[in-house]
Amino acid sequence: MEDLEARFKDATLGCDDTVVWHARRGPAETLALLSEAATELGIEEWDRYGDGGAVGRLESEVAELLGKPAAVFFVSGVMAQQAALRVWCERRRSHRVALPDLAHQLRHETDGPRLLQGFRFETLTEGWETATADRLRALPAVGDLGVVQLELPLREAGCLLPTWEELTAFSQAARELGVPFHVDGARLWESQPFYDRPLPELAGLCDSVYVSFYKGLRGMAGAAVACTEDVAAELRAWRQRMGGTLFGMTPYALSALVGLRDELPTIGDSVAWAQAFAGELVERGLRLQPDPPHTNSFLVFADADPDTVTERVVSFMEERRIVPSGGWWGARAPGVAMTEVTIHRPALAHDPATVADWYAELTGGVQR
Numbered sequence: 001m002e003d004l005e006a007r008f009k010d011a012t013l014g015c016d017d018t019v020v021w022h023a024r025r026g027p028a029e030t031l032a033l034l035s036e037a038a039t040e041l042g043i044e045e046w047d048r049y050g051d052g053g054a055v056g057r058l059e060s061e062v063a064e065l066l067g068k069p070a071a072v073f074f075v076s077g078v079m080a081q082q083a084a085l086r087v088w089c090e091r092r093r094s095h096r097v098a099l100p101d102l103a104h105q106l107r108h109e110t111d112g113p114r115l116l117q118g119f120r121f122e123t124l125t126e127g128w129e130t131a132t133a134d135r136l137r138a139l140p141a142v143g144d145l146g147v148v149q150l151e152l153p154l155r156e157a158g159c160l161l162p163t164w165e166e167l168t169a170f171s172q173a174a175r176e177l178g179v180p181f182h183v184d185g186a187r188l189w190e191s192q193p194f195y196d197r198p199l200p201e202l203a204g205l206c207d208s209v210y211v212s213f214y215k216g217l218r219g220m221a222g223a224a225v226a227c228t229e230d231v232a233a234e235l236r237a238w239r240q241r242m243g244g245t246l247f248g249m250t251p252y253a254l255s256a257l258v259g260l261r262d263e264l265p266t267i268g269d270s271v272a273w274a275q276a277f278a279g280e281l282v283e284r285g286l287r288l289q290p291d292p293p294h295t296n297s298f299l300v301f302a303d304a305d306p307d308t309v310t311e312r313v314v315s316f317m318e319e320r321r322i323v324p325s326g327g328w329w330g331a332r333a334p335g336v337a338m339t340e341v342t343i344h345r346p347a348l349a350h351d352p353a354t355v356a357d358w359y360a361e362l363t364g365g366v367q368r
């Protein structure tokens with residue numbers, strides 16, 4: 001298995017084109033691009049401990065884009081969200097946090113938010129479902145929660161989104177209950193086309209929202225929390241306490257500014273391509289979650305052995321020098337292989353029907 005993973009990685013390095021994710025860009029190329037961007041964007045000063053320079057510029061741009069009074073930059077989303085939830089919990093004198101059981105904090109953070117911040121997590125949903133206002137209201141002693149969080153989209157559920165009606169009803173319920181509403185918007189930029197509403201309208205439904213700069217926006221790393229000025233001041237204090245107020249954060253912030261300039265305007269096209277591709281996959285008998293996809297990312301399932309499909313993907317990459325998909329792994333059902341597809345700009349140069357033919361071939365022909 002390790003061998004297959006290593007061969008998969010080597011084969012991707014030999015490719016010069018990709019259907020999934022962004023095109024590979026090495027450190028020298030990335031840093032040269034940032035150097036040019038510093039001049040183009042007129043960034044002449046370093047930030048110092050997150051003040052001024054590219055960080056100040058980024059915080060103002062993000063606050064304006066999301067229609068919030070302020071935004072605070074963090075070098076990671078994990079830290080950003082610990083700080084955001086902590087601010088609300090301290091204010092509310094309750095460390096109870098309600099969120100989906102598939103939330104990033106419960107799946108990918110080695111239990112850090114509980115161990116470091118003392119949060120007591122309560123689950124709003126189980127598995128592939130979106131939270132509703134009724135589910136929130138049904139939580140025991142719901143009015144005493146420190147904060148409630150939704151992940152938009154819920155990545156582990158195939159980047160699943162609630163409908164606009166469900167989301168607005170949820171937001172209203174949180175307001176009526178007096179519970180602060182935080183959004184994990186790691187892929188909020190990629191969710192906006194689904195709602196087809198301006199970002200401030202979307203962000204206006206919650207009290208604080210975290211966004212990421214290195215997924216759709218292709219930055220080096222980094223995140224921001226958009227919120228009111230008073231919450232922002234508390235976030236800065238928590239960022240410092242967590243060791244997150246680095247002496248200089250300019251490279252990360254600059255890469256985020258480049259992402260807002262160059263990548264954000266293309267996200268709608270990536271989502272549309274993903275949806276066209278999804279339709280072609282379904283025609284060839286592959287199964288999707290969600291179907292149709294809500295964003296530029298979704299899960300694909302096929303009746304096949306995952307290692308066999310991954311082997312075929314490796315051979316495909318060696319022959320064609322194109323990355324058609326990531327690795328495949330076993331779904332929670334016998335004989336079913338799955339992968340996560342995430343579409344960014346490079347896919348747009350390909351025909352969705354042709355790529356769907358590749359997937360049918362790689363998974364062993366038309367699936368029935």
Ligand SMILES: Cc1ncc(COP(=O)(O)O)c(C=O)c1O
Nearest residue numbers: 076077078104155184186222223
């Ligand atoms: C939904 C979600 N939340 C939070 C994070 C954490 O972000 P970071 O990697 O910047 O710490 C991620 C990262 O993948 C994510 O997907």
